[in-house]
Amino acid sequence: MKDTLAKYNLPKKVSVKLSKASEGGYVVEFPQLPGCFTQVEDLFNLHENVTDAILTYFDVPRSKASKALYVPETKITLPKDKIVSTRPLEQTKFDLFVAA
Numbered sequence: 001m002k003d004t005l006a007k008y009n010l011p012k013k014v015s016v017k018l019s020k021a022s023e024g025g026y027v028v029e030f031p032q033l034p035g036c037f038t039q040v041e042d043l044f045n046l047h048e049n050v051t052d053a054i055l056t057y058f059d060v061p062r063s064k065a066s067k068a069l070y071v072p073e074t075k076i077t078l079p080k081d082k083i084v085s086t087r088p089l090e091q092t093k094f095d096l097f098v099a100a
Contacts, residue, residue, distance in 0.1 A: 004060070004064045004065055004068075005068075008058045008059070008060045008064075008065075009058065010054070010055075010058055010060065010065075010068070011032070011054075013073070013093050013094070014030055014032060014033070014050075014054060014070065014093065014094050015030065015031055015032060015093050015094075016028050016029065016030055016050060016093070016094060017029040017030075017031060018046075021039060024041070025039055025040055025041045025042070026039065026040050026043070026046075027039055028040060028046070028049065028050060028053070030053070030054070030057075033054070033057050035057075036053055036054070036057040037053065038050065038052065038053035046072070047069060047070060047071050047072065047094070048069075050070045050094050051068065051069050051070045054070060055068070070094040071094060072093075072094055073093040073094060
């Protein structure tokens with residue numbers, strides 16, 4: 001997996017900008033990756049969409065990165081009616097996690 005990370009020059013950390021979409025859901029932008037963005041219906045799938053957008057941006061075949069996943073840097077819990085986070089979710093970072 002380390003060879004894949006080096007070959008495709010995947011960032012170990014990436015900043016995201018999250019905003020509500022007018023039609024519902026959220027738009028995720030990546031300030032350091034020009035033209036890279038994704039949408040998500042709810043925040044439960046955020047890490048999957050972030051990972052997919054980054055792998056697509058760097059043109060990484062999914063078979064080469066099956067164990068890679070970008071996860072939020074901060075601990076986020078989702079109570080019944082609102083999000084609680086140690087950092088505003090609108091501007092957060094995602095770390096690259098590689099399963100063993």
